[in-house]
Amino acid sequence: MNAGYRHAEARRFLNDRLDWNLLRTFLVIGQEGSISRAAARLHLSQPAVSQALKRLEEQLESALVIRSGPRIALSKAGEEVMQIAAELYGTVSRLGPALDAPEETVAGKIRILMISRIESRFYDDFLANFHVDYPRVEFEFDVLRSSDVVSALLQKTASFGLSLCRTPQPRLEQRVLLKQRYAFFCGKRHALFGRKHLKLADLKSENFVSFTSDQIGGNLSPLTIFRDQQGFTGRIVASSSSLDEIRRLVAAGYGIGCLPEHIVTKDVQAGEVWRLPPAEGVIDVDVYLLWNRDQKRTHAEAVFLERFEQALLATDVRNRF
Structure with missing residues (x-):
């Protein structure tokens, strides 16, 4: 042989x-x-x-x-x-949906709390496919700060959350939805706009537009620590819990800001904002699907969670933008 x-x-x-x-x-x-x-x-x-x-x-x-x-x-x-x-x-x-009895009806309401500006074609496609399969499921979406999303889930006032969660909560299950790379940007009205060959040291005295969670103990505290370690001396001139408002103020020239790279790709291409050093970005921040493991779920919520977990397992995190 x-x-x-x-x-x-x-x-x-x-x-x-x-x-x-x-x-x-x-x-x-x-x-x-x-x-x-x-x-x-x-x-x-x-x-x-x-x-x-x-x-x-x-x-x-x-x-x-x-x-x-x-x-x-x-x-x-x-x-x-x-x-x-x-x-x-x-x-x-896909075997589950294929074998579901035709007469089975999934109906009910699902309340999802989420942070602002989650951009993901994967998530959009999942919602679209879920609606096709279960058209009688009603959704309620509310946009909140990360801390409020976590608090509401701990109090069992919502079905699921899409949020940052820097410190794992013992009562909450979490699955990574997106891995976001944050980097520094400035708007076209800013003095650093369009300047090439900048170094990190050139940013250290610049003022900041920042998230309200950019503080010690907050979900974006790694950004606070990064600035302190690098010796940044600029002050925070404006802050918000909304990513869209941070993006607006950065574009308006209030100061430099740290934003997810994939969120502002089109703004960079359109010449509205300018990418600043360091070239490798500043911090990585995960967005999670969260839910309270002790909360009794309706049939609609159980089906939603099962389908979402299946979709996450079947799609590499690098392909979820």
Whole structure:
């Protein structure tokens, strides 16, 4: 029996016997970037998750992760398996709607609290598809500050939240919806507009337009810490909890501001704002889907959550803008 035949037989055996649960566990590991966080999300012990990863690596005969302390990164093979697992999960997740009884009716109201200016084609498409599948579900959307979203969910006055959540809350479940990179920008009326070859030191005396949560203990406190560590001396001349208002004031020339890169891409292209150093951006801030694990959910809310989690698992976070 030649080596090529044995290899083909081994691959056929793998295709027939590979455990889907191992792939799903690996998918969550890759999304969370941590064994402990994956275990918490899957409601499993860390040893169980580590063992599942080991079994999958043994079956595939490939190292799928690169360990670096508590965090892990995917190897090249791991990235390929991650993509395949996400595609498989997306296919499997469509079995539920396909098998739903035609007479089943999902109806009710879902209240979602969200921070301002969430831009995501992935999220837009999810809402559109959900409405097609469940047209009798009614939605109520309210835009609030991140702290108010979290507070309302803790008090069980809303179904779900889309918000920043720098400090995990023991009673709230959270799933990453978007990973946003914040960077410094100025408007066309600002003295730094259009200037090339600027350095971070050129910004240190400039005044700021900032979010109200840009303070120690707030959801954007990493920005406060960044300015302090870099020795910025400018003062905050205007602040708001609304991203749109921060963007407006930056464009009007009140001062420089830190905004999500993907939000102002069109403004940069239109010559309304100018990207400032550092080139790698300032901070990374996640937007989460949040809900209270102790809250009793209606059938409509349960279906919404199930579909949303399936969509998140099936779509790499880099493809959610």
